[in-house]
Amino acid sequence: MDRTDATEGPYSRNSERWMEAKIGPDLIRAETASDHRKLRERYDADFDRMVALRQASIEAIRDWQFRRIQQIVAHAYETVPLYREKYRAVGFAPADLRGWADFERLPFLTKDELIAGWPDHSVSSMHDVEFMTTSSGSSGRFVYLAVSENGVHFENLQMARQNIFQSGGQVGSADATLFIITCPWWFSSTDGLFPQDFLSTRTPVAQACRVIREQRPSVISLYPSYLRELARAHIHLSECGVRLVITHSEASTRAERLELSHALGVPICDEYSSEELIRIALECPFGSYHLEEDACFLEIIDPDTGSRCATDQMGEVVGTNLVNEATPLIRYRQGDFASALGNETRCRCGCTFGRISQPMGRIGDSFVTQSGMIVPAGTIMDDAYNWVLESRIPVNGIQYQIVQHARDRVGVYLVPAASPSGPIDHVAREKIEARMRGLLGDGVEVGVEIVAAIPYARGTKTKAAISLVDHDR
Numbered sequence: 001m002d003r004t005d006a007t008e009g010p011y012s013r014n015s016e017r018w019m020e021a022k023i024g025p026d027l028i029r030a031e032t033a034s035d036h037r038k039l040r041e042r043y044d045a046d047f048d049r050m051v052a053l054r055q056a057s058i059e060a061i062r063d064w065q066f067r068r069i070q071q072i073v074a075h076a077y078e079t080v081p082l083y084r085e086k087y088r089a090v091g092f093a094p095a096d097l098r099g100w101a102d103f104e105r106l107p108f109l110t111k112d113e114l115i116a117g118w119p120d121h122s123v124s125s126m127h128d129v130e131f132m133t134t135s136s137g138s139s140g141r142f143v144y145l146a147v148s149e150n151g152v153h154f155e156n157l158q159m160a161r162q163n164i165f166q167s168g169g170q171v172g173s174a175d176a177t178l179f180i181i182t183c184p185w186w187f188s189s190t191d192g193l194f195p196q197d198f199l200s201t202r203t204p205v206a207q208a209c210r211v212i213r214e215q216r217p218s219v220i221s222l223y224p225s226y227l228r229e230l231a232r233a234h235i236h237l238s239e240c241g242v243r244l245v246i247t248h249s250e251a252s253t254r255a256e257r258l259e260l261s262h263a264l265g266v267p268i269c270d271e272y273s274s275e276e277l278i279r280i281a282l283e284c285p286f287g288s289y290h291l292e293e294d295a296c297f298l299e300i301i302d303p304d305t306g307s308r309c310a311t312d313q314m315g316e317v318v319g320t321n322l323v324n325e326a327t328p329l330i331r332y333r334q335g336d337f338a339s340a341l342g343n344e345t346r347c348r349c350g351c352t353f354g355r356i357s358q359p360m361g362r363i364g365d366s367f368v369t370q371s372g373m374i375v376p377a378g379t380i381m382d383d384a385y386n387w388v389l390e391s392r393i394p395v396n397g398i399q400y401q402i403v404q405h406a407r408d409r410v411g412v413y414l415v416p417a418a419s420p421s422g423p424i425d426h427v428a429r430e431k432i433e434a435r436m437r438g439l440l441g442d443g444v445e446v447g448v449e450i451v452a453a454i455p456y457a458r459g460t461k462t463k464a465a466i467s468l469v470d471h472d473r
Contacts, residue, residue: 013120021119021129021146023394029131031187040191042153043160050161053294054351058343061293061353068322069297069330070097073106076328079124082117083328104299104308108318109332111141114276115397115417118144127326131186134388135275142388142395145275151324155278156187158295160194163219165351166269167244168285175218175243180208180226182385201382205229216241221271224252225379231263238265246271250377254287254358272359276329277319281356284349288341291354295322298356299331300340314339317359367404367467369441377465383435384464391431398424401454402436404467410436412448413455424450 053061074094076083086107087093096102114122119129123146131147163171173193179185184198197215199208201223212220212235220237224247230237237245245264247257248271257268270283277296281289291298300315301308309315317334341355367375380402387393397417404410412432414424433446456466 017129018119021132021144022396023392028183029186035187036189036191038149039153039156039187043157043190043193047157047160050157050294051164054161054165054290054353056352058352058354065293065297065322066100066103069103069320070094072320072322072325072328073097073103073330075124075126075325076330079126080328081121082113083330085121086113103331106331108306109330111143111333111335114143114145114327114329115141118396119146122327124148124326124328129326131326133275134385141399142397143276144396145324146326147324148326151278151321151326152186154295154323156185156190158279158292159185159196160190162246162271162279162282163194163244165349166246166271166282166284167219167267168349170243171218176215177219177221178212178215178217180220180222181249182382201226201379205233209233209235212237212240212242218242219244219246221246221248223247223382224250224256225377227260227264227268231260236265242266244269248273270358272356274334276332277321277334278323280317280319280334281359283358284347284351286348288347288349288351289356289358290347290349290351291356293353296320297322298340298354300338300356309339311342312339314357367410367440367465368407368469370407370443371441375439377467379439380465383439386435387432391428391435393424393428393431399454400464401456402465403456404469407469408443409445410440410447411455412436412446413451414448415451415454424448 073083077087077094078084086109090105090107092106097106123129127146127148129146131149131152133145133147135143135145159177160173163175163177173190176195176197178197178199180199180201180203182201185196187196189195197217199211203211205226208226208230218241220242222245227245227247242264243266245261245266245268247268252270257270261268267285269285270289271279272281272283272289273279279292280296280298281291283289297320299308299318299320300313301318303316314337317336317338319329319332319334321329321332336359338359339357341357343352343354346352347355366377367380369375384400384402387395399415399417401413402410403413416424429448432448436446437444
């Protein structure tokens, strides 16, 4: 049955919420008692099984993944116009998906398609837009997504399982996590279990240190660039009760994490994730990146031919989100590079989930203020994320690049989408300029330009933040 034409009821494409979603996601949502009741029910029903799955056989995991992919593909075909059109164009119907070879013949999904389809063609008619998010990514391309309630609940439990796994069992349900990120998670706990707190990445480091000393979180999750600032502040995290630090969203090396671990007195593990594919792989205490096999099915492909890469061969990451049915992502070209590793020898951590090399994502350039202060590229991109969150600037599909030409001169280049969600008028420009001066100093000249193409491209991927300034001068 074709379910792509919902016009009435809570999922109506004419509802006020739906029309607002076309401009941009409302990332702030007040949690409710009903949320926590549902989270507790999900925790009681699924959490022990989720933890045990990490030691299941590879065959059992693959069988489960294929059944789940069959369900996701059928759901997307029936309820999402984008997929129905893509699959019909190649003569595919869900009944044709009988084995992995059939799956590998499905066309890839790209960012351009998601952007063009938002929300009428990319969101399932069986789902609302109550939970929404946006990815600006280090490619500098905004992508809006709706997330199913089931997907949000799963990811909440996934975060809890992550703390146990990456801490080697040293963190439990009573231990609090402090997130130093762009915006808070939808829930402050799982009905009292695994409590969470939040600081913005714009929080001054001295203030963050005071919060850490006072609140004594067991886990801190943050960007590597912010962690470096904590290390420069000479805070010894183990003395503040911290037992695990999780880094994410920016590139860092294993050697750097070990050095920071020594300086801060706590173990540090990395997380490979994205808004589109949620947690993709987690670094275990022994340094291996284990896939989150029940959240994302990962493929490594040759970016030119689209064929599957051999073990240990570097290629492009393609993922299928196994939990989000609101905006299904099937064979989505993530754009990062990694290689699949052999699983012949069981990891010392005991996890049987597959392994990949450390992902080689995009690395931006740090900016330098007139006073010589370093502002990491992650901070610049984080502020661009807040164009939506704080300033409500309509940016769906807009590609951006922020370039530091001199310590006192920055250019913000915006490439409009074919069907932009709204104009970048003088008010939006002034908001962007003011935000940049807030980061880099009032004396900085900021120019916002609408261009046909981003001005600087390096290597195989575009960088969203580039500094052309010599840091040593």
